Amino acid sequence: MHLDAGYDSNKTRALLGERGLHGRIAHKGEKAPIQASRRWHVERTHAWQNAFHRLSRCYERRAVVIDAFFDLADTIITVRSLIRRSWTTHRWDNRPRRCP
Secondary structure (H helix, E strand, O other): OOOOHHHHOOOHHHHHHOOOOOOOOOOOOOOOOOOOOOOOHHHHHHHHHOHHHHHHHHHHOOHHHHHHHHHHHHHHHHOOOOOOOHHHOOOOOOOOOOOO
8 A cells, every 4th residue: 555644653554564454655754655646536536526516515314315416426527527538539520629
């Protein structure tokens, strides 16, 4: 596991050892073992989900409804991503010049 300096503690190292995992943890004040040029997938997805304000202020009590809202948001995120990617990868003769 590659972890940033926020996980630099003996407790974290002990938990990794108990589970049989080898972790590369950055020491405080140093860069992380793997400096990603892009955001991690989970952080990016959470940022996209935060754009759906209905999810950030959810007063629904039923877990089924909350899960349905998250599924709907994830579907919209995926479809938007596919549409955006298709504009740059797929060409045809009568394609509109501008992205909507």
